[in-house]
Amino acid sequence: MNLHRLDLFSLSLFSLVARSGSISKGAELAHLAVGAASKRITDLEAAVGAALLERHSRGITLTVAGQALQVHAQRILSDVDQLAADLSDYATGLVGVVRLWANTSAVTQFLPADISSFVRANAGIRIEMEEEDSGEIVLAVLDGRADVGIFADRTPAFGLHQMSYREDRLVLVVPQGHPLARRRTVRFEEVIDYDFVSLPKSTSLAKRLQAETKALGRSLKMRLQVRSFDAMCQMVAAGLGVAVLPRDAIQPHLRSMNLRQIALQDAWASRRLLIGVRDANAVPRHVRLLIDHLCTPSPG
Missing domain, CATH: 1.10.10.10 (Winged helix-like DNA-binding domain superfamily/Winged helix DNA-binding domain)
Incomplete structure (x- = not known):
């Protein structure tokens, strides 16, 4: 042969x-x-x-x-x-391609502005971004399908070099007229008996809710599972349940869908989003430029 x-x-x-x-x-x-x-x-x-x-x-x-x-x-x-x-x-002048995988929270809240400003300053670098669950993102970086991953804390990421990206705050979202709609703050254990709308079980957000529910010795009434924050808000607006969502991600939907956000008093409602790479000492220059940009706090 x-x-x-x-x-x-x-x-x-x-x-x-x-x-x-x-x-x-x-x-x-x-x-x-x-x-x-x-x-x-x-x-x-x-x-x-x-x-x-x-x-x-x-x-x-x-x-x-x-x-x-x-x-x-x-x-x-x-x-x-x-x-x-x-x-x-x-x-045609491109100096590098960065394969960036990120979870829904990062894609929805922070990356549009961050990637836009990076591309304006680095026209020769192309970003190929995919939205995935946090666990899948870690695997993609480990096996070389992604150069950089952005995922939620609590995601097992052994073997990755990790850096802080952003913090987000989880809130309870309810429809107007809900018994809790007039509350400004609430503890998770107070709402656990309501029907919940959630992302799929494989996502870091759904896993966090399940873990906290288990810690309370209770069961979560998962009525619906959908694939996006927007779909979750629509289901809540239709009266099909309540949801826990990142505060900044839902701001465009509060008025348009007649929703209310309620602060969660629980410490776990404050999350960190992390940047992960396989080998921090062997990152190509164009990938390092993106990482440095993402790790730089945004003005304001």
Whole structure:
């Protein structure tokens, strides 16, 4: 087996043949004569040392070896496309790409302004941001899918170098007319018997509520689980439950949805958002620039 004889054009042709189910259709899509396409497939089979296709009158089917090659070919071709895109960026003056993963609290409250000001000052650096649950963010940084992660405190993050990003305050959100709507402050144990609207159980916010409920020896009445702060507010406004949410994230919704926020007296309602990287001593310069920017307190 001589895999060094594989070339990208042949892999691309093979992928087209596999997807179309026909050598002739694959050749047409590759703008190649059928005879030339057939020879390339034969050469490919010789290079890998196994039959890749079963040829029959109605087209082709993949052998087990062909199925394995198709999986790897798609991955390789995708990586090459990404490489071409990255190199194109560098050719136009880009000096780096930062893969930033952040939880909903950071994305909703702080990152729009922080990323906007960073990009204005560093036009040659592109930020690729994904919104994920805190636990998944830590895993992504550990296995190299993300360069930088922003997640909530209490998230297990062994193996990551951690820095403080921001603090946020959790509040209780209720609809106007709720029995607690006139209260300015409340303890969590006073509201635990109400129906709750929450984010999915895998999120750091939902885990915090469950942990505090368990510490009180009680059970939380989780009536609804939705995927965003906005959806949570809509469900609360519809009278389907109460919710615990970051104070700054809900400000746009209070008046428009006729909601009330009530301060939680509990110490755990004050959270820290953390920045995590895998190796603080091996962070590329463009990643370090973003981290330094995020760790700098915003004016006001």
